[in-house]
Amino acid sequence: MGTMIAVEGLRKSLRTGANRLEILKGIDFVVEQGEFVAIMGSSGSGKSTLLGLLAGLDHPTSGNVILNGTAIGRLPEDQLAQLRGRTLGFVFQSYQLIPTLTALENVLLPYELNESNGSRRQGMDRAKALLASVGLAARVDHYPIQLSGGEQQRVALARAFMLRPPIVLADEPTGNLDSANGKHVLDLLLELNRAEGTTLVLVTHDPALAAQASRRIVLRDGCVIADERGGA
């Protein structure tokens, strides 16, 4: 147990021409190990920006993100990459699969980039099992361009789980799925959360997913306007 993510006075602004656009206006919250947090709010409220900052993929204008006890703002890029590799699974809103790799190779990639792992055989077995668990057993050898949007989204989810990260951050993980596949992915997330204690922070517009979360943080115009606990 303990704090997995601490966000302190997080601000992000950008210069657009002569103006400064304030995207996040001072965000504070703490996520404990094993929590399942849904980040909600209308389009443009800052959800993806926040998630990118939590993952250290972007730098805040001010404030800090502390991941599993380490303030990521001052880390050199190589140490940040290492921490990210050990700690985080990330699912982008736009999936970001590697176009020249098959579904199986995409899922296997984090494993192959991380030296401290088991055999290639073990990696292959896990990658295949993960793809099967998102309903893609018959698509392992397909390239991203040969997959539908929802299928690519499920490959991206499988990839995020590959190294059993203590934290999974996902931007609209069911955004492109029909209700049956959305339910399937949600069940998979809940299973990980329960069985492995994975801390989940998911951006979502999906009321069914948000209802299953143990906590909902709502953004509006770059500010947290609600932070409510309880749920399924």
Ligand SMILES: Nc1ncnc2c1ncn2[C@@H]1O[C@H](COP(=O)(O)OP(=O)(O)OP(=O)(O)O)[C@@H](O)[C@H]1O
């Ligand atoms: N690089 C950028 N340059 C200029 N404006 C940006 C940039 N990135 C984000 N924004 C603006 O910041 C605001 C928040 O964007 P963000 O992508 O975080 O929204 P969101 O809540 O994820 O929306 P959605 O639900 O549509 O995905 C938006 O108004 C967006 O136009």
Ligand SMILES: [Mg+2]
């Ligand atoms: Mg977004």
